[in-house]
Amino acid sequence: MLLGSFALIVCLFGFNNHQAPFEPYQQQIPNTDLKFSMMPIPAGTFVMGASVNEIGFQEDESPQREIHIDAFWMGAHEVTWDLFELFLDKNLEIGISTKPLTHQVDGLTRPSTPYLDMTFGMGKGSKPAVGMTQYGAIQFCRWLYLKTGVFYRLPTEAEWEYAARAGSSDSYFFGSDSDLMSEYAIYSHNSHKVTSTVGSKSPNPWGLYDILGNVMEWTGDFYANYVDDESQNKNPKVVSDQLYPQVLRGGHYESEVEDLRVARRFGSDPVWKQLDPQIPKSRWWFPEAPFVGMRVVRPLNTPSESEIQAYFDRIPPADF
Known part of the structure; x- marks a missing residue:
């Protein structure tokens, strides 16, 4: 059963005539010493979801279907506090910038x-x-766009799974032997119930660190059951006019190994805001979700300016 009304659409992006070389790069935050790394994720086709025979299988991971994904870059690491705080605190941003902020x-x-x-x-x-x-x-991605002139956004759910798999069809990108997890992930077995510095474990084959564990990562998709529809199998994205639930992926620092499977899906929960005294609840924070984080992507083909603004300007429903 589908959760709430939603529309399944295919993301069609415009083309940038000044396309950057498709290779790893570091994005500098202008007028600061801060930068972050981006890894190229090649276009390709993969089988999304999990087999019913996979250990830990959940009903919402099927039916499996073949998905084509266009090329994009993905952050090598989850977004860190030293970056996010510049967006959060304008005074901090002003204090470390070597030039005045643009208007x-x-x-x-x-x-x-x-x-x-x-x-x-x-x-x-x-x-x-x-x-x-x-x-x-x-909105952090909007800040990045205004700072750098480069369009960054959240990955779609399909992009996230494709990048996390890095060509694997097993439970994890390194195979199905969960005993190897400590080499790649911060999770219940080794976290001591706290997050760790990004990049402290080995990356997946496409150079993505902490893609499993440490913190769950936002996607741009609404959570709904999969639809095995060939017309929707190229760059799919699910959107909705409802606030909950939205999809997160990857598990976190207190997850067990079954919840770190590449196909595992999670939905956002209004319970995470129950301590928030604001009415309506804040659009910005989950006071009870220390396990929720983010990672950015950049499409190889840059959308038009109107598409970019439409992405940033979409206001979620009020949260009461």
Whole structure:
């Protein structure tokens, strides 16, 4: 059964005549010493979802179907606090910038100051930023666009699974032997119940660190049951006019190995906002979700300016 009304659409992006070389690169945040790494994810076709015979299989991981994905770049690491805090705190951004902020960046709407410690005592710096809503994650991408002139966004659910698999059809990108997990992931067995500095474990074959474990990662999709429809098997994306649930992937620092399977799906939950005193609830923060984070992607073919603004301008329903 589908959860709520939704529309299944195919993402069709415009073309950028000044296409960058399709290779790994580092994105500098202008007028600062901060940068982050992006890895090229080649176009290809894969089987999305899990077999009913896979250990830990969940009903929402089927039916399996063949999906084609266009090329894109994906962040080598989850977005860290040292990056996210520049977006969160304009005074901090002004303080470390070597030049004044542009008027677009200066006038950007930013998250309300959280009344709780949104690090949950786990630390900032090169640890993954946590607790942001999907809307907050998208607005961070808007800030990146205004700072760099490069369009970054959340991955679709299909893009995320394709990149995480890195060519594997097994439970994990390294095969089906969960005993190998400690080499690649921060999870219940080795986390001591806190996140870790990004990149502290080995990456998957496409150079993505912590794609399993550490923090769950936002996708841009609404959570709904899979539809085995060949007309929707190229760059699929699910959107909805409802707020919950949206899809997260990858498991987190307290997940068991079965929840780190590449096909495992999670939906956002309004319970994560139950401590928020605001009415309506904040669009920016989940006061009870220290396990939620994000990773950015950049499509190889840049959308038109109108498509970019439409992506950033979509306002979620009020959360009561």
